[in-house]
Amino acid sequence: MRLALTGAGGFVGRFIAEAARAAGHELVLLSRRPTGLPGEHRAFDLLAPPPPLGDVDALVHCAFLHVPGRYRGGEGEDPDTFRRANLDGSLRLFDAMGGRRIVFLSSRAVFDGYPAGTLLPETLAPRPDGLYGEVKVAAEKALAALQGASLRATGVYGPGPQHKWRDLFGDFLAGRPIAPRVATEVHGADLAAAALLLVERPEAGAFHASDLLLDRHDLLAEVARLTGSDRAPPPRADAARVSRLECRRLAALGWRPGGWDLLRSSLGSMI
Template sequence: MKILLTGSSGWLGRFLAPQLRAAGHEVVGLDIASGADTQHIGSVADAALVDSIVADGIEAIIHGGALHKPDIARYPKQAFIDTNVTGTLNLLEAAVRAGHDRFIFTSTTSLMVSQRVRDGGQGEAFWMDESFYDGPPRNIYGVTKAAAENLCRIFAAEQGMDIAILRTGRFFPEDDDTHHVLSGENMKANEFLNRRLSAADAARAHVVALETIAGLGCETFVLSAPPPFTRDEAGELARDARAAIARHFPDAAELYAARGWDLPASIDRVYDPARAERLLGFRCRTDFASVLDAIRTDRPLPFDHDPAYLPPKEFA
């Protein structure tokens, strides 16, 4: 298929474009910044540009381009609305005019995180699957991605289009911009217990969704490394996460100590990706066991870490 990939110069795009080609698809990239896989420079908020690209033989769209949570410090709220909401609308309308039967939308688990979830301390870990709702998103990023998701649902209902909404957990390479207690690598490793996936897995999920969403209608999927825990451990995770981790991974504490790392004392949320495995047949290949195995065998860690990373758009 000839695929329009938005955000083709970004972090997801650099992993996704090669995987799409390896699967036999032709990739046409659209981004506001230049890149190896970007043929068109411009914004998804430009409806005329989107229409002209889609009209040139595009058969399906993967909409990965967006302003993200770190961009809150760099861009006004209107820019989030223009890119994340209006841009999604432009792409959906272009897809309908072109007669597309499927659409893949990159969303975020961040929109499920209310202020209460963010604060934690509720006595047990929040178990967060696609049905989880605890109030509105806490920032403009989550608000606009939630609005874009609802646009997808409207178009699916009105047009009969099959749409996969992929709520990805964390896979950014830079350091967390709100937590500074642990080293970046230590924190990322910990997050594979409950809320992170590799960029390669995030990209592969999009390829799988593109090829398997047909006939499923509009479906939402949480994407994260499969957690080692079960729902009945939620209370223990909040009280004494290290005890739960030790039960599943007896040598984790020793392996961490050798690196001067710390395991989390408490885990406040767990993302549940079971629906993606059940309906799409997708399961992340990199998980916490992979992280420990890399440490155990002195191999490179199976995730990307680059504290100095800035999106290409910041240099455009």
């Protein structure tokens, strides 16, 4: 399959690019500048018209313009540009595909308006609480009308030069205080597997991708074990306040995330 991918230079996009190449797909990488990854590069900016896409079979859309390090609140001081790029730019991209298969990377943030601890099935109506979630919901609705698939992801972890726990691990091993926290996580490789599964399926609408309910206590206890550190992990947080995504639609298609085994096998390259 000839697969177009936006956001290949980002953390999640690189997992998808790697998985797509391993599956034998031919990649067309859409980005403002070459990513250095194997595949054909075409110049693409969310604020500009997309390049011609008539020769691609499907699209995975991960690109998102935001303040560095922030998704919620990622509009910074410029909500208008944030909306024009991430909503209007996505809609232009969807139109350019002309009815061919599209998978859009959405977020659990579409449910931020629900109380903490709410169970989040795919059938639950979105209730965003902020511009980030609002933009994702609007793009999801537009894509659903085109029979595309939206992949609502929880927190994503995995190896990489700037992985999400780099500072956390450094602070813990240096003996600095660590605040208790518990959250849901999915490995980037599992998210990539979900995206490619949906590329090859006709099902439309929203799909949830989440795996572990992970407490920093358990994560950092494993880091201490692997490094031989005698540092004590922080106390456990209140897991009852975590709103968890149900992933029934992906599970019905055969998606099986790696759980603790995949986390443990990844930690050595992340510490």
